[in-house]
Amino acid sequence: MKTIANEIDVIISSALDNLDLIQTLTDCITNFMSFDEDSAHWIGMSVRETVTNAIQHGNKLDLSKKVDICFEVMEDRLSISVRDQGSGFNADEIPNPLDADNLLKPSGRGIFYIRTFMDEVEFRPLSQGGMEVHMVKRVSSN
């Protein structure tokens, strides 16, 4: 696998105002990689959802806690890792939003959308505390 650009690592404080900045950066990267319009949109949304979760549910809007977003641009894929400093969660315990009992719940769809639109999604607890969400979108899956 050939790397065509270096890692792009951005660390933000846990403020929701930073979401538009990360969205803009993601759009620049997907444009650089020539993803089609739909794929670029869904990658942007997946990153936004992940960073929203990290800020809101992970770091609980604590401005002293950071969210680290790392993009790895490769010839055949975009790999994104989002790390927070929260207490972590078990992704397997997240209720299925498609269950009849959950259909009218106002929240709980973000991770479902991320899993739908990205090719690979992993949730990893970090040894130093916090959670990492690792996502991959392959260029060939455009």
Next chain:
Amino acid sequence: MKIETRTVGDVTILDCSGKITLGEGTMTVRNTVRDILKANGKKIILNLGDVNYIDSSGIGELVSTYTTVTNSGGQLKLLNLTKKIHELLAITKLLTVFQVFENEQAALASFR
């Protein structure tokens, strides 16, 4: 996010534009619909044709608004879904919940 409100007979149409995302966008929808219900409006159409971005919180706000309106004895219908909003509603089975229309006349007629 911006909402312009107009009425056709006893139906209130909300022409939404911009982004419906966590924070300001979702609050704008919530507060506007709450004001309509307070004024005893019971028939509401959300025109989403000019909504260029929505996140899961925005989708959640549509669901929450639907529940609030229904529980108040009203009806909420969606008009002019963009391709992206349609897809987000479809994959979370929410097209089975909402009544969706592609033109305003049909949406208005559905209340009669």
